Amino acid sequence: MKYFIQTYGCQMNYSDSERITTILHKMGYTKTDGFQDADLIILNTCSVKQKAEDRIYGLGEIFAPMKKKNPNLKIGITGCMIREASGIRNEVKHDVFRIMPTIDFVFQIKDLMQLPEILHKLHHTEGAEEVKDLCSYFHIDPTVTNLAQVFIPISSGCNNFCSYCIVPYARGREECRPMADILDEVKKAAKREAKEINLVGQNVNTYKPDDTDPESGESPFAQLLRKIDTVEGVDRIRFYTVHPKDMTDDVINLYGELKSMVPHIHLPIQSGSATVLKRMNRHYTPDRLRELVQKLRARLPDMSISTDIIVGFCGETEEEFMESCNLIEELKIDLIYVSKYSERKGTLASEKYKDDVPAEVKKDRFFRITELMKNISHEYNQQFKGEKVKILVERIRKGYADGKTPEFKMARFKADDPKLIGKYVTIKVDKPMEWCLEGKAV
Ligand code: SAH
Ligand code: SF4
Ligand code: F3S
Numbered sequence: 001m002k003y004f005i006q007t008y009g010c011q012m013n014y015s016d017s018e019r020i021t022t023i024l025h026k027m028g029y030t031k032t033d034g035f036q037d038a039d040l041i042i043l044n045t046c047s048v049k050q051k052a053e054d055r056i057y058g059l060g061e062i063f064a065p066m067k068k069k070n071p072n073l074k075i076g077i078t079g080c081m082i083r084e085a086s087g088i089r090n091e092v093k094h095d096v097f098r099i100m101p102t103i104d105f106v107f108q109i110k111d112l113m114q115l116p117e118i119l120h121k122l123h124h125t126e127g128a129e130e131v132k133d134l135c136s137y138f139h140i141d142p143t144v145t146n147l148a149q150v151f152i153p154i155s156s157g158c159n160n161f162c163s164y165c166i167v168p169y170a171r172g173r174e175e176c177r178p179m180a181d182i183l184d185e186v187k188k189a190a191k192r193e194a195k196e197i198n199l200v201g202q203n204v205n206t207y208k209p210d211d212t213d214p215e216s217g218e219s220p221f222a223q224l225l226r227k228i229d230t231v232e233g234v235d236r237i238r239f240y241t242v243h244p245k246d247m248t249d250d251v252i253n254l255y256g257e258l259k260s261m262v263p264h265i266h267l268p269i270q271s272g273s274a275t276v277l278k279r280m281n282r283h284y285t286p287d288r289l290r291e292l293v294q295k296l297r298a299r300l301p302d303m304s305i306s307t308d309i310i311v312g313f314c315g316e317t318e319e320e321f322m323e324s325c326n327l328i329e330e331l332k333i334d335l336i337y338v339s340k341y342s343e344r345k346g347t348l349a350s351e352k353y354k355d356d357v358p359a360e361v362k363k364d365r366f367f368r369i370t371e372l373m374k375n376i377s378h379e380y381n382q383q384f385k386g387e388k389v390k391i392l393v394e395r396i397r398k399g400y401a402d403g404k405t406p407e408f409k410m411a412r413f414k415a416d417d418p419k420l421i422g423k424y425v426t427i428k429v430d431k432p433m434e435w436c437l438e439g440k441a442v
Contacts, residue, residue: 075104083170087118229258
């Protein structure tokens, strides 16, 4: 039987899909490249914005004719859209079943170990016994597609309740994975020649597993970074996501000390306005952000900083929006993932505030902040002109090989050999652009 997993959302979901894949392979399913000839489709969904959920609901229609053609086809949904019990249609009442009659089952990712049982009921598969020894979600070896860059979950869930955010409702409270398990996964990845380790969690700085060393005097996250840095073969560590209120000095001080701490950090600020940050329930001020960036750049002066910004949050005035623009300029943030605020039912903001910034104003602010970023990024990228940069090749596309520099800058050179994927290549940059550095392999 053939399966296809469609993944949406953040790296956490991509990492979860690699674990789902392992279970399906153990049960004898084989991968296919699209919806068309699959007997099993799993949608691993994101809920962060209403649009993301609407896109999934929209798929309901295309599944009906597919099921007519292949009566064996079963379709399941997991990921952040599934916030209630896991199971099959006639056992579980879930909104998704009402809106999408073509769906057969849903499961929360924390119930991944129930998937074999669910599939056994629907497809009469025999492999359910095979996967019993996998014991829990965190113990499943992921089936990775990209050997050079791996995404390793260190925790799941979130305790923060930023007023706009659905994630704590979708993923539940923070659960930390033992350090020993993470190190084990890092070592296995390094043996397969992984060069870049991406640690994922909603708030990596609050990572606190039971096997923390209380004598160390450092935060558990700093301890973890130190341990990963010593694993042979690992030479880039990235992590997503840091919460500015919880970033500790001991982690900042590892920049410039540990060989694998890259000169880049993703620091989601969401807004540069003290009043908006307060309504967002973020528990930090613009001054705290200034202090953090100053400390980071004191360690590595050319550090690249990327961020997330929400425009048009409840009550955001033009002045408050401009405070974001000014702070971005002041801190020289060169990559911004901008989102237009989307009201999420059940969150604090949806109960307390009005989603009152008109759609066209959100669109205009989205556009203006994107233009601002292009200018900063263009200026930042000029420093690379004529310089050599080392990139880890991620893909071959339209006659180019592209990948990221340690600073998280996309860089490319002319090439068409897929064997380059996962390899380091040094290029001499002759064309630094807003989005990309272009050059020739040396
Ligand atoms: N844990 C991360 C964020 C996870 S959600 C952090 O604290 O930064 C990823 C991003 O989606 C957020 O950074 C935010 O910019 C965006 N986002 C979350 N909820 C949103 C909403 N209701 N509307 C628009 N964007 C949202
Ligand atoms: Fe959402 Fe805030 Fe948690 Fe990030 S820290 S996942 S934005 S609640
Ligand atoms: Fe989306 Fe869930 Fe990630 S809501 S952004 S997939 S944690």
